[in-house]
Amino acid sequence: xxxxxxxxxxxxxxxxxxxxxxxxxxxxxxxxxxxxxxxxxxxxxxxxxxxxxxxxxxxxxxxxxxxxxxxxxxxxxxxxxxxxxxxxxxxxxxxxxxxxxxxxxxxxxxxxxxxxxxxxxxxxxxxxxxxxxxxxxxxxxxxxxxxxxxxxxxxxxxxxxxxxxxxxxxxxxxxxxxxxxxxxxxxxxxxxxxxxxxxxxxxxxxxxxxxxxxxxxxxxxxxxxxxxxxxxxxxxxxxxxxxxxxxxxxxxxxxxxxxxxxxxxxxxxxxxxxxxxxxxxxxxxxxxxxxxxxxxxxxxxxxxxxxxxxxxxxxxxxxxxxxxxxxxxxxxxxxxxxxxxxxxxxxxxxxxxxxxxxxxxxxxxxxxxxxxxxxxxxxxxxxxxxxxxxxxxxxxxxxxxxxxxxxxxxxxxxx
Numbered sequence: 001x002x003x004x005x006x007x008x009x010x011x012x013x014x015x016x017x018x019x020x021x022x023x024x025x026x027x028x029x030x031x032x033x034x035x036x037x038x039x040x041x042x043x044x045x046x047x048x049x050x051x052x053x054x055x056x057x058x059x060x061x062x063x064x065x066x067x068x069x070x071x072x073x074x075x076x077x078x079x080x081x082x083x084x085x086x087x088x089x090x091x092x093x094x095x096x097x098x099x100x101x102x103x104x105x106x107x108x109x110x111x112x113x114x115x116x117x118x119x120x121x122x123x124x125x126x127x128x129x130x131x132x133x134x135x136x137x138x139x140x141x142x143x144x145x146x147x148x149x150x151x152x153x154x155x156x157x158x159x160x161x162x163x164x165x166x167x168x169x170x171x172x173x174x175x176x177x178x179x180x181x182x183x184x185x186x187x188x189x190x191x192x193x194x195x196x197x198x199x200x201x202x203x204x205x206x207x208x209x210x211x212x213x214x215x216x217x218x219x220x221x222x223x224x225x226x227x228x229x230x231x232x233x234x235x236x237x238x239x240x241x242x243x244x245x246x247x248x249x250x251x252x253x254x255x256x257x258x259x260x261x262x263x264x265x266x267x268x269x270x271x272x273x274x275x276x277x278x279x280x281x282x283x284x285x286x287x288x289x290x291x292x293x294x295x296x297x298x299x300x301x302x303x304x305x306x307x308x309x310x311x312x313x314x315x316x317x318x319x320x321x322x323x324x325x326x327x328x329x330x331x332x333x334x335x336x337x338x339x340x341x342x343x344x345x346x347x348x349x350x351x352x353x354x355x356x357x358x359x360x361x362x363x364x365x366x367x368x369x370x371x372x373x374x375x376x377x378x379x380x381x382x383x384x385x386x387x388x389x390x391x392x393x394x395x396x397x398x399x400x401x402x403x404x405x406x407x408x409x410x411x412x413x414x415x
Contacts, residue, residue, distance in 0.1 A: 171229075
């Protein structure tokens with residue numbers, strides 16, 4: 001064993017939404033339950049009783065009812081799930097201050113050096129699982145290893161209620177035979193490229209010549225290969241629940257002060273599209289959008305909006321941009337910079353096929369196709385219809401330097 005090794009624990013909720021619904025309503029216990037049905041009409045989570053009938057996350061609710069006529073479908077209560085997740089994080093912080101929420105229903109703990117206070121890391125895993133099960137009636141799976149990526153993979157291998165400990169020095173052998181899709185950080189686009197190249201397991205990626213991988217993955221080749229070899233130096237970063245919106249952030253500082261609302265709205269739309277493309281690449285969903293403005297006098301203003309269901313589509317946020325811009329821009333002062341943050345992150349499990357939607361849920365497939373074309377041919381190869389008017393506003397602004405009076409820090413916002 002190496003003279004010094006980290007102890008990183010990752011917990012991941014089992015049937016998290018369905019378990020919380022059953023725990024909060026005793027009438028649902030011991031009955032087949034599926035969470036979802038609104039919005040895109042997919043099953044988001046299924047109870048143990050429903051899984052026995054073949055009801056799986058990601059399938060249409062209509063098909064789930066055919067598989068299980070006695071199925072009880074309940075709408076998702078995302079605020080409740082976030083509240084329970086935060087309570088579990090509170091239990092984790094009693095063991096170590098180094099707790100990093102990954103998404104709603106999952107987190108990392110760094111237990112390195114806590115043995116004298118908590119006992120062995122394996123004992124902490126058992127106690128945490130038992131406490132959450134008895135107190136909240138929620139089951140979790142736990143993986144423990146010397147780094148975050150291996151611990152995360154281990155937590156997903158033996159669901160529900162499993163605990164896997166990967167000893168120090170055995171990370172590469174543990175990963176070698178596992179399917180490539182389990183590797184964290186491997187987005188849908190990179191996964192498709194590697195499959196076309198003939199790679200199917202994590203071990204094959206770990207042993208491939210780096211120069212050949214660079215032809216396929218470019219700059220991502222070395223970081224992904226290191227993860228496949230079981231090497232991950234990424235530390236557990238302390239994040240409170242209130243800071244989860246900083247998972248994705250787009251920021252722009254203007255070369256000169258800006259006051260035209262159409263130009264700012266055009267900029268925000270571009271920032272949102274880039275951020276949501278990254279969300280899709282990471283195969284996640286988000287519920288919250290936070291806008292922060294910095295004025296020319298360095299004062300700042302911030303507002304957040306939360307949608308009813310988590311999404312990976314900018315279409316669900318675009319209609320809200322004009323409203324949040326006007327509510328955040330509360331002073332009649334020019335703007336120096338914009339910051340757009342996405343948060344309240346949900347990471348679907350590998351079984352939740354939100355990124356392989358059936359035909360009637362084509363918006364996700366369309367968005368992924370647009371992402372692929374933009375990566376190949378450039379960001380401007382496909383633009384939305386609204387962008388034509390936005391570009392016209394931007395051109396007018398660039399060609400009309402007298403729109404604003406030089407040297408003035410306050411002005412009337414355009415309607």
